[in-house]
Amino acid sequence: MGYMTKCRFTCAKPFRTLIWMALATLAIATPIASQARDTVRIRNAPPATSAPAATNTPAAANTTQARNTPPAAASTFAAENTTQPREILGSGDSIRITVFQNPDLTTETRLSPSGLVVFPLIGEVGLSGLTTTEAGNRIAEQLKRGNFIVNPQVAVSIVQVRSRQAYVLGQVLRPGNYVLEDAATRLTDILTLAGGISPTGADVVTVLTNRGGKVEKREIDVPAIFRGGDSSKNMQIENGDTIFVERAPVFYIYGEVQRAGAYRLEPNMIVMQALSLGSGLTPRASERGIGINRRMPNGKFAKLEAKLTDPIQADDIVFVRESLF
Numbered sequence: 001m002g003y004m005t006k007c008r009f010t011c012a013k014p015f016r017t018l019i020w021m022a023l024a025t026l027a028i029a030t031p032i033a034s035q036a037r038d039t040v041r042i043r044n045a046p047p048a049t050s051a052p053a054a055t056n057t058p059a060a061a062n063t064t065q066a067r068n069t070p071p072a073a074a075s076t077f078a079a080e081n082t083t084q085p086r087e088i089l090g091s092g093d094s095i096r097i098t099v100f101q102n103p104d105l106t107t108e109t110r111l112s113p114s115g116l117v118v119f120p121l122i123g124e125v126g127l128s129g130l131t132t133t134e135a136g137n138r139i140a141e142q143l144k145r146g147n148f149i150v151n152p153q154v155a156v157s158i159v160q161v162r163s164r165q166a167y168v169l170g171q172v173l174r175p176g177n178y179v180l181e182d183a184a185t186r187l188t189d190i191l192t193l194a195g196g197i198s199p200t201g202a203d204v205v206t207v208l209t210n211r212g213g214k215v216e217k218r219e220i221d222v223p224a225i226f227r228g229g230d231s232s233k234n235m236q237i238e239n240g241d242t243i244f245v246e247r248a249p250v251f252y253i254y255g256e257v258q259r260a261g262a263y264r265l266e267p268n269m270i271v272m273q274a275l276s277l278g279s280g281l282t283p284r285a286s287e288r289g290i291g292i293n294r295r296m297p298n299g300k301f302a303k304l305e306a307k308l309t310d311p312i313q314a315d316d317i318v319f320v321r322e323s324l325f
Contacts, residue, residue, distance in 0.1 A: 089127050089135060089156075090163025091115050097139060100153035108159065121148045128163075132156040166237045168194040170245035171201030186234045187220060190243060197222065200264070201245045207235065208242040249314035253278040256285030256320040265314055272308040274318055281320060289321030 089095065091113045099105040109117045115128020122142040127135040136154040143152040164180040173195025182189075187207065191197065197205075207218045218235065225233045237243070249265040251274060258279030266273070271290060275281065292304045294316050306318070 087132060087158060087161075088163075089115075089130055089132070089158070091128055092162035094159040094162070095127075095132075095135070096157050096159055097136075098155050098157075099143070099149070100155075102149065102152075111163070122146060127156075132158065164239040166190050166239070167242045168245075169242065171198045171247055172196065172245050173198055180237065180239060185237050187237055187243065188222070188225065188234055190237050191222070191245075194243075197245055200247055202248040204246070206244045206246065207237075208244070209238070210240045211238070251312050251314065251316040251318065253318045253320075255318075256282045256322050258282060265312060269312045270308070271306050271310050271312060271318065274312050275308075275320070284322050285320045286323035289323065291319050291321070293317040293319065 089111060091111050094108070094110045095117070097105075097107045097109070097117075097119060105120055107117075107119055109119075111117055111128060114126075116124045116126050118124055119139060122139070125139060125142060127138065130138065133156075135156040139156070140152040140154040143149045143154070161181050162179050165177045166180055166185070167177045168175050168190060172191065175194060178190055178193045187205070191205070197203075203221055203223050205220050205222055207220060209216050209218065220233060220235060225231070250262045251265050251269075252262050253274060254260040257275065258281070260278060263274065263277045271292075275290075281287070287308070290306045290308070292306045292310070292312075293301045294304055294313060296302050301317075312318070
């Protein structure tokens with residue numbers, strides 16, 4: 001009996017060990033199986049919706065377009081946006097012509113009235129109406145055509161501009177023709193060159209313009225440019241424009257005044273102001289005997305009785321009678 005009991009306990013010990021090992025294995029395998037199931041679920045799940053690709057945004061599209069733009073196209077676009085007015089050669093302009101690595105061919109000359117210049121080796125060449133770049137290319141082409149230089153590089157620069165001129169006539173101190181050396185020459189610039197409007201000149205200046213073969217007449221009130229500060233009235237003068245300053249309107253005084261004569265008519269002038277220019281009345285003058293001879297629309301003169309506050313018009317003749325007492 002003792003032997004059986006001892007055998008039972010001895011045999012049960014390995015069995016209990018196997019049971020504890022099985023339980024331990026199960027405890028370890030359960031988390032691993034759960035993690036494996038999660039991994040399988042992630043692998044089988046549909047892909048998450050991603051944000052739109054960066055290349056579909058306007059900024060990315062512009063970047064892609066800029067990367068795909070040929071360098072030549074980019075430079076052409078930049079050139080179109082930075083285009084400056086080109087200087088056109090004309091008769092009377094003085095120019096300097098230089099040929100690379102040929103200093104003995106450097107020439108400084110003036111375009112003839114027909115637009116020609118004489119250049120060594122090739123003789124006469126017409127440059128009128130061309131830009132400086134086009135003129136250089138034309139000279140280089142003729143040097144190459146004549147087998148004088150294999151690959152000539154010619155540069156043309158303007159020394160003095162005389163082909164663009166404006167004409168100033170009328171009541172200025174120095175009438176004549178003036179060179180437009182600057183492409184943005186204004187009306188007041190030309191009047192300054194002409195010495196300004198003379199004391200007998202009118203405030204309103206007439207400008208005859210020629211734009212594309214269309215002749216137009218414009219009247220500019222010069223003092224109004226400075227009074228109002230409106231620079232838009234100070235028009236740009238171009239080649240061939242004519243500026244005419246007419247004689248200012250005048251009126252005349254005679255009779256019993258200190259200084260009879262012709263005087264400049266100022267805006268809104270009245271009889272009292274007109275008489276003051278004549279140094280006033282003489283002691284024999286009658287204030288009630290003031291009259292005006294005025295030219296009417298039909299060309300005839302009419303005698304009008306005037307008061308000291310009546311307005312004066314151009315070409316009026318103010319006369320002052322002698323007092324009877």
